[in-house]
Amino acid sequence: MSNNWKKHFSETAKRSRPSPVREVLKVLGQPGMISFAGGMPAPEVFPVEQFAEGAELLRTQGTTLLQYGTTEGYTPLREFLAKWTAPRLGRETSLDEVLLTTGSQQLLDLFGWAMIDPGDVIIMEDPTYMAAINAFANHGASFAAVKMDEDGMVVSHLPALIEHIRNEEGRKVKAIYTIVNFQNPAGATMSVERREELVKIADRYGLVILEDDPYGYVRFDGNHLPSIFSFDKAGNTIYAGSFSKILSPGVRIGWVSGDKDIVRQMAIFKQALDLCSSPITQVLTYEYCRKGYLDAHLPKIIDNYRTKRDAMEVSFKKHLAPLGMSWVKPKGGFFFWLDTGAIDSNELTRRALEKKVAILSGAAFCVNPEAGGHSARVNFTHSSPEVIEEGVARLAQAVQEMKIPA
Amino acid sequence: MSNNWKKHFSETAKRSRPSPVREVLKVLGQPGMISFAGGMPAPEVFPVEQFAEGAELLRTQGTTLLQYGTTEGYTPLREFLAKWTAPRLGRETSLDEVLLTTGSQQLLDLFGWAMIDPGDVIIMEDPTYMAAINAFANHGASFAAVKMDEDGMVVSHLPALIEHIRNEEGRKVKAIYTIVNFQNPAGATMSVERREELVKIADRYGLVILEDDPYGYVRFDGNHLPSIFSFDKAGNTIYAGSFSKILSPGVRIGWVSGDKDIVRQMAIFKQALDLCSSPITQVLTYEYCRKGYLDAHLPKIIDNYRTKRDAMEVSFKKHLAPLGMSWVKPKGGFFFWLDTGAIDSNELTRRALEKKVAILSGAAFCVNPEAGGHSARVNFTHSSPEVIEEGVARLAQAVQEMKIPA
Numbered sequence: 001m002s003n004n005w006k007k008h009f010s011e012t013a014k015r016s017r018p019s020p021v022r023e024v025l026k027v028l029g030q031p032g033m034i035s036f037a038g039g040m041p042a043p044e045v046f047p048v049e050q051f052a053e054g055a056e057l058l059r060t061q062g063t064t065l066l067q068y069g070t071t072e073g074y075t076p077l078r079e080f081l082a083k084w085t086a087p088r089l090g091r092e093t094s095l096d097e098v099l100l101t102t103g104s105q106q107l108l109d110l111f112g113w114a115m116i117d118p119g120d121v122i123i124m125e126d127p128t129y130m131a132a133i134n135a136f137a138n139h140g141a142s143f144a145a146v147k148m149d150e151d152g153m154v155v156s157h158l159p160a161l162i163e164h165i166r167n168e169e170g171r172k173v174k175a176i177y178t179i180v181n182f183q184n185p186a187g188a189t190m191s192v193e194r195r196e197e198l199v200k201i202a203d204r205y206g207l208v209i210l211e212d213d214p215y216g217y218v219r220f221d222g223n224h225l226p227s228i229f230s231f232d233k234a235g236n237t238i239y240a241g242s243f244s245k246i247l248s249p250g251v252r253i254g255w256v257s258g259d260k261d262i263v264r265q266m267a268i269f270k271q272a273l274d275l276c277s278s279p280i281t282q283v284l285t286y287e288y289c290r291k292g293y294l295d296a297h298l299p300k301i302i303d304n305y306r307t308k309r310d311a312m313e314v315s316f317k318k319h320l321a322p323l324g325m326s327w328v329k330p331k332g333g334f335f336f337w338l339d340t341g342a343i344d345s346n347e348l349t350r351r352a353l354e355k356k357v358a359i360l361s362g363a364a365f366c367v368n369p370e371a372g373g374h375s376a377r378v379n380f381t382h383s384s385p386e387v388i389e390e391g392v393a394r395l396a397q398a399v400q401e402m403k404i405p406a
Numbered sequence: 407m408s409n410n411w412k413k414h415f416s417e418t419a420k421r422s423r424p425s426p427v428r429e430v431l432k433v434l435g436q437p438g439m440i441s442f443a444g445g446m447p448a449p450e451v452f453p454v455e456q457f458a459e460g461a462e463l464l465r466t467q468g469t470t471l472l473q474y475g476t477t478e479g480y481t482p483l484r485e486f487l488a489k490w491t492a493p494r495l496g497r498e499t500s501l502d503e504v505l506l507t508t509g510s511q512q513l514l515d516l517f518g519w520a521m522i523d524p525g526d527v528i529i530m531e532d533p534t535y536m537a538a539i540n541a542f543a544n545h546g547a548s549f550a551a552v553k554m555d556e557d558g559m560v561v562s563h564l565p566a567l568i569e570h571i572r573n574e575e576g577r578k579v580k581a582i583y584t585i586v587n588f589q590n591p592a593g594a595t596m597s598v599e600r601r602e603e604l605v606k607i608a609d610r611y612g613l614v615i616l617e618d619d620p621y622g623y624v625r626f627d628g629n630h631l632p633s634i635f636s637f638d639k640a641g642n643t644i645y646a647g648s649f650s651k652i653l654s655p656g657v658r659i660g661w662v663s664g665d666k667d668i669v670r671q672m673a674i675f676k677q678a679l680d681l682c683s684s685p686i687t688q689v690l691t692y693e694y695c696r697k698g699y700l701d702a703h704l705p706k707i708i709d710n711y712r713t714k715r716d717a718m719e720v721s722f723k724k725h726l727a728p729l730g731m732s733w734v735k736p737k738g739g740f741f742f743w744l745d746t747g748a749i750d751s752n753e754l755t756r757r758a759l760e761k762k763v764a765i766l767s768g769a770a771f772c773v774n775p776e777a778g779g780h781s782a783r784v785n786f787t788h789s790s791p792e793v794i795e796e797g798v799a800r801l802a803q804a805v806q807e808m809k810i811p812a
Binding site: 003004005006007008009010011012013016017038040041043044046048049051052054055056058059062063065066067068069102103105106108109113114115116117120131134135138139174175206207208234235236244247248249250251252259261262265268269271272273274275276277278279280281284 | 409410411412413414415416417418419422423444446447449450452454455457458460461462464465468469471472473474475508509511512514515519520521522523526537540541544545580581612613614640641642650653654655656657658665667668671674675677678679680681682683684685686687690
């Protein structure tokens with residue numbers, strides 16, 4: 001068969017790489033495999049019964065649910081979010097400041113369409129969410145990495161970095177991307193002082209900020225912090241939220257709150273991407289939220305995941321600390337970030353799979369894929385404490401075998 | 407408020423235009439407005455009860471429906487489509503030849519990602535689906551237009567056109583895009599002879615074909631024709647289908663059948679676009695299909711729309727023929743394509759809105775937006791025969807007033 005497809009692939013396609021997560025996911029179905037690899041909510045915390053209460057709407061509002069929806073999203077759900085996010089955003093946003101997206105992943109692509117020209121520099125935490133790297137890279141972005149510590153992005157490094165990129169490299173810095181709470185994968189949360197400082201820096205240098213916050217409502221310890229958005233009176237920050245971690249990834253609903261010019265421009269692009277998101281999942285999600293179920297359910301999710309986080313730390317202390325490993329204990333979110341010390345984490349990931357436990361090497365999350373070879377992301381939300389203990393024990397076994405010269 | 411957003415918009419954003427449909431849609435909510443503007447299914451043909459039967463799955467399979475799905479789509483639905491499309495495609499496709507997309511609109515964007523480099527030429531029928539023009543233009547495509555007659559794209563014009571673009575203009579032709587049945591907006595269906603000829607031309611010139619067929623199963627007269635895909639033994643054609651016109655646009659499910667290399671590449675891009683489509687709508691759609699409801703329901707849709715098409719033609723003959731207008735009577739699909747003769751269709755569209763009837767001027771559908779000024783797309787699926795008669799009468803009134811010198 002003569003095949004023209006590969007020959008005709010775009011340059012972007014030729015550059016694209018399947019996600020390493022995707023490759024790991026393929027073997028997760030193997031019997032006995034314990035997965036700490038994904039970022040999936042626990043099935044037992046899905047509010048199946050409460051969500052299913054809305055099923056009657058498939059009948060009673062069937063003709064609305066089965067029809068096209070508006071590109072901006074189901075208006076009552078946008079209104080709900082405008083109110084519900086007010087405590088975090090510092091004010092109630094107006095309807096033309098809220099756009100619903102097909103998962104918050106689509107927001108990243110829409111941001112790319114609206115903002116990124118080939119060669120533009122996006123400043124990212126390093127490590128960061130791999131599918132944000134991919135989404136922006138598709139649009140031709142290049143990246144500048146800022147390191148993190150326990151208080152999140154070290155924003156004091158930004159001025160010198162921005163000036164270097166502009167003046168020494170002659171490149172255009174477009175935006176700063178941050179996963180502000182319980183960062184994926186590194187677990188850090190940006191301090192309030194740094195949030196305020198970041199807003200000032202963006203304003204001084206004429207940059208915009210994409211504040212990505214899929215995990216923000218899943219906090220185990222301490223109080224919620226005001227968003228970067230709430231400090232930004234100049235409107236240079238847009239805030240991205242998601243139902244994936246607090247209700248269901250299956251509804252495929254994220255949202256963006258922010259300046260109406262960028263929201264409108266994203267809506268124009270969304271027309272070409274998928275016309276609209278599904279009214280079925282938007283109406284069902286609104287029905288769930290309208291009844292107050294979302295707020296009532298969050299504590300259950302948080303308790304479930306806190307227990308698992310703590311269980312994983314106990315197992316880490318028992319099995320991995322003696323092997324010289326350390327980690328960041330997150331105050332929320334889905335992941336531990338493991339420092340594998342002298343151990344090559346790419347090799348560890350391969351060996352762990354042989355022991356039937358899946359983790360992701362840090363390399364997948366680094367702007368520079370050569371980096372991250374001594375760290376790994378370990379998910380705790382999707383396994384029971386018993387499975388967590390067994391999985392960490394297997395991981396320790398894999399480490400021990402690597403330490404014994406073959 | 408100092409605002410950096412517009413200042414920082416990408417070049418693609420600066421080029422982008424909101425769809426004229428979008429602007430018309432804004433006034434459709436006005437009381438008394440009759441809309442022939444959209445391409446929406448009729449609410450009364452939605453199989454609300456049968457689709458809602460699956461609602462119990464929100465409980466019984468809740469943890470699957472609320473979780474992330476695979477990027478390629480829900481496997482049972484892909485298997486169903488591989489079988490269901492076999493008569494049209496000439497063979498049963500394998501699982502790795504089928505990808506589900508978030509509406510068939512997403513397929514157009516995925517095609518752009520996988521295939522289009524800036525400046526690549528896509529050969530399109532002119533007029534064509536406006537959101538395909540937008541989706542490809544976002545990726546930097548340029549366009550070459552081929553005219554249509556009652557047998558669809560005049561494929562005999564292709565060799566000279568392709569050679570001209572290559573040899574005279576020095577540009578790269580990538581693909582041929584065709585809406586093969588009941589073309590949107592022009593209504594024509596490509597003859598079998600031309601389908602076969604098109605495959606030969608694509609093979610001879612090393613091009614690929616995107617066969618877009620959202621309306622193909624909505625045929626009022628005559629027999630279904632074999633797809634272009636079915637003639638293409640070299641695998642240069644991919645076939646795009648959609649549930650939007652045959653079941654529901656609200657499920658946001660389209661699919662593409664074709665070569666596994668391009669399907670795999672599109673799946674890699676889909677990860678960055680929205681990770682996966684909603685398992686909720688995919689599982690509900692599969693449940694509906696599994697029970698045989700889709701095949702049983704199609705005749706109802708077809709009867710409903712045939713009646714409306716015929717009603718619209720009666721009204722056209724009564725009101726518009728005497729005013730010197732003509733039209734293409736489609737054998738299926740959603741639209742009449744009206745030749746407005748000497749009348750400027752952009753002006754007619756504006757005047758018609760004042761009479762509370764909405765149509766879309768041909769300009770919206772033309773690769774060259776200066777063209778299409780004497781044609782209009784008129785939808786018949788969404789209004790009752792009575793409303794159709796009233797709307798066409800109003801349209802005629804608008805025409806008559808344009809003919810009277812002010």
